[in-house]
Amino acid sequence: MYNKRSFWKILALFFIPILLALLASQFAAIPWAQRLLNQKLDELQQDQIARQNELKLSLREQVSQFSFNCGETDMALLRNPRFYNDHVRIQGLWLSSGKGCSSLGPDVPAQDLGLSANFFSDLKEQQNGVSATLDKFNTEQELIAFYHLKGHTIYWVFNNSWAHRILATPCEGCFLFEFSARGDAPTSPIFSRGDRAIKLASDPLTSSTDDPTHMFSQMLWGGDKLIQYAKRQITLIGAGAGALIGLLLVIAYWLRHNHLGSLKNLLEIGLAQREFIPFYQPVVDSRSGQVIGFEALLRWQKGKELVSPHVFIDYAEECGLIMPMTEQLLEQVLEDLDKLGEKRWISINLVAAHIDQPVLRTWLEQQQWPNPERLAFELTERTPITDINHAAQEISELQKHGYHCKLDDFGTGYGGFAYLQQLGIHQIKIDKMFVDTIGTTDLKRSVLDAIIASGHGANMEMIAEGVESQEQADYLQARGVHLIQGYVYSKPLPLAQLLPWLTARRQHQL
Numbered sequence: 123m124y125n126k127r128s129f130w131k132i133l134a135l136f137f138i139p140i141l142l143a144l145l146a147s148q149f150a151a152i153p154w155a156q157r158l159l160n161q162k163l164d165e166l167q168q169d170q171i172a173r174q175n176e177l178k179l180s181l182r183e184q185v186s187q188f189s190f191n192c193g194e195t196d197m198a199l200l201r202n203p204r205f206y207n208d209h210v211r212i213q214g215l216w217l218s219s220g221k222g223c224s225s226l227g228p229d230v231p232a233q234d235l236g237l238s239a240n241f242f243s244d245l246k247e248q249q250n251g252v253s254a255t256l257d258k259f260n261t262e263q264e265l266i267a268f269y270h271l272k273g274h275t276i277y278w279v280f281n282n283s284w285a286h287r288i289l290a291t292p293c294e295g296c297f298l299f300e301f302s303a304r305g306d307a308p309t310s311p312i313f314s315r316g317d318r319a320i321k322l323a324s325d326p327l328t329s330s331t332d333d334p335t336h337m338f339s340q341m342l343w344g345g346d347k348l349i350q351y352a353k354r355q356i357t358l359i360g361a362g363a364g365a366l367i368g369l370l371l372v373i374a375y376w377l378r379h380n381h382l383g384s385l386k387n388l389l390e391i392g393l394a395q396r397e398f399i400p401f402y403q404p405v406v407d408s409r410s411g412q413v414i415g416f417e418a419l420l421r422w423q424k425g426k427e428l429v430s431p432h433v434f435i436d437y438a439e440e441c442g443l444i445m446p447m448t449e450q451l452l453e454q455v456l457e458d459l460d461k462l463g464e465k466r467w468i469s470i471n472l473v474a475a476h477i478d479q480p481v482l483r484t485w486l487e488q489q490q491w492p493n494p495e496r497l498a499f500e501l502t503e504r505t506p507i508t509d510i511n512h513a514a515q516e517i518s519e520l521q522k523h524g525y526h527c528k529l530d531d532f533g534t535g536y537g538g539f540a541y542l543q544q545l546g547i548h549q550i551k552i553d554k555m556f557v558d559t560i561g562t563t564d565l566k567r568s569v570l571d572a573i574i575a576s577g578h579g580a581n582m583e584m585i586a587e588g589v590e591s592q593e594q595a596d597y598l599q600a601r602g603v604h605l606i607q608g609y610v611y612s613k614p615l616p617l618a619q620l621l622p623w624l625t626a627r628r629q630h631q632l
């Protein structure tokens with residue numbers, strides 16, 4: 123079942139990426155519009171390359187076949203669909219005799235082509251080139267290519283719809299294309315396609331081909347409509363990408379939730395079957411070699427498998443199962459206590475919730491405050507306590523009944539000595555992280571020395587945790603830390619192994 127918190131989490135996981143993506147897309151609109159503009163210019167150039175290739179084909183294959191008399195062969199060649207295609211609106215011959223013919227028919231005067239009357243005679247000097255039809259009658263200018271051979275002129279008037287077709291996508295009125303021939307052609311064409319108002323607007327986007335070796339220079343302008351279009355498109359892309367990320371996050375959350383849901387089930391079954399058992403790790407006074415107490419560490423005996431607390435403690439805390447788990451542990455510890463020697467204590471790990479509320483106190487009260495001098499509690503510094511005053515009250519209540527409290531993992535949190543004072547705790551467990559620095563050049567070693575010095579200054583009882591070597595034990599002993607817990611003496615053991623271990627140790631010491 124999803125509770126209210128999960129519902130809000132799912133909503134947040136889904137919508138936050140969408141919102142972030144939408145926000146980011148606002149900044150990306152202009153670069154995106156520029157990208158569309160550059161792509162469009164590329165597209166125009168590709169189209170021109172295709173047209174040039176067709177012109178080359180004509181030059182190679184068609185031109186040499188002309189008889190230059192506008193007879194049947196010439197007309198057939200001019201109308202041959204191989205050369206007379208989408209790109210070419212009219213193609214024709216202008217003979218040296220002053221007559222002409224074209225794909226439209228024989229004898230089309232230059233004016234009918236949109237050219238000046240003496241256009242062809244003016245061209246005489248040039249071997250070949252490009253020009254444009256005249257800008258009149260409100261018609262758009264068209265490109266015209268010409269080639270001279272044996273005193274005659276062959277010309278191609280290009281279809282003016284080519285740029286329109288390309289400029290119409292992806293949005294109408296988004297582009298202005300300017301085309302101009304370089305060099306010193308007598309009638310250098312300069313004309314444009316698209317919305318001329320774009321050029322006059324403030325800050326239009328531009329993209330141009332700037333290759334001086336090219337015959338033409340081309341400039342593409344992008345106006346407001348393009349920016350609006352880019353905004354809409356990038357917003358859609360952003361929303362889509364955000365929704366996809368959101369969906370993935372929700373799926374990941376759902377999978378984790380289900381996994382944890384099944385973990386919760388397993389933990390509940392484990393509790394019902396009393397599968398959570400204590401392992402005990404001895405704490406030894408290195409001066410006498412005597413075992414003075416133990417830390418009870420939970421293990422989950424799941425069939426033959428022994429599950430480490432790292433796998434389940436955090437989640438048990440998150441879903442509240444840590445309370446019944448600790449109760450089961452306490453019950454077991456109370457049962458084992460007598461077998462472990464009269465004077466030895468056993469330390470139990472708590473979580474903040476045990477003392478944020480009077481949970482532990484109530485439980486102990488219900489059991490009529492059992493074994494106060496032999497039960498101790500460890501409170502970790504890793505997770506901070508929210509209501510420190512209340513926690514201090516709870517601790518003082520426990521201490522009044524004779525129970526000891528230790529601050530676990532000392533030095534790893536933010537509490538430090540001020541925290542200890544506020545909570546009224548007089549015992550600390552120095553974390554393995556610091557013990558590990560003994561014999562190394564790690565900078566944290568000076569922290570260890572400082573903790574020990576301050577611990578003595580504040581009259582704290584100190585237990586060093588995670589001591590693995592004799593060298594570490596000696597170092598600590600030399601600095602007055604005698605209470606040692608770690609593999610150097612023993613790993614945490616189940617009661618059945620701990621008892622023979624204690625017996626063997628006693629015999630060894632006798």
Ligand code: C2E
Nearest residue numbers: 419420431432435471472473588589590607608609610614
């Ligand atoms: P912790 O309270 O800091 O317990 C000490 C951990 O250090 C234990 O790990 C112990 O086995 C390990 N340790 C002790 N000496 C050495 C050593 O010399 N070398 C190395 N490598 N490790 C050493 P463990 O038993 O896996 O427990 C892990 C943590 O799980 C505990 O850290 C504690 O935070 C939590 N935990 C265990 N049992 C309980 C419990 O009953 N209640 C709560 N709330 N937490 C528990």
Ligand code: CA
Nearest residue numbers: 417471500530
């Ligand atoms: Ca502990």
Ligand code: CA
Nearest residue numbers: 530531551587
């Ligand atoms: Ca610890």
